[in-house]
Amino acid sequence: MKTHYDFSKGERGKFHRPDAVFRIPVYLDEKVQSYLVAKAEAKGVELSDLVNDLLRKEIEIIEAVG
Template sequence: MKNQYDFSKAQRGKFYREGAALRLPVYLSNDVQTTLAELADAKGIELSALVNELLKKDIELIKMAS
């Protein structure tokens, strides 16, 4: 790194986008990812679609239990 950087021509908020949604990366263990990928292939859907489907069901179960 440099000792100093010239920010005299910088623009505050140049890359700010109001309402932009933050997408969090989610890392699965190898065995879970392998199993879910196989299930998604068997159903003929994308892995992310299967994971979203499963999580939505879990969320409903959690809501019903509380």
């Protein structure tokens, strides 16, 4: 590493995109992922679509109870 870096010609916010969407990575347990992948393939849908549908239903249940 250098002892000094010259940022005098740098431009603040050059790559900032206020409309950018941050997608958090979600890591599933190996058995859960295997199960869901098999179900998604059987239904002919993407894994992310299946997981989102399941989570939406879970949220509905939580909201109904709480």
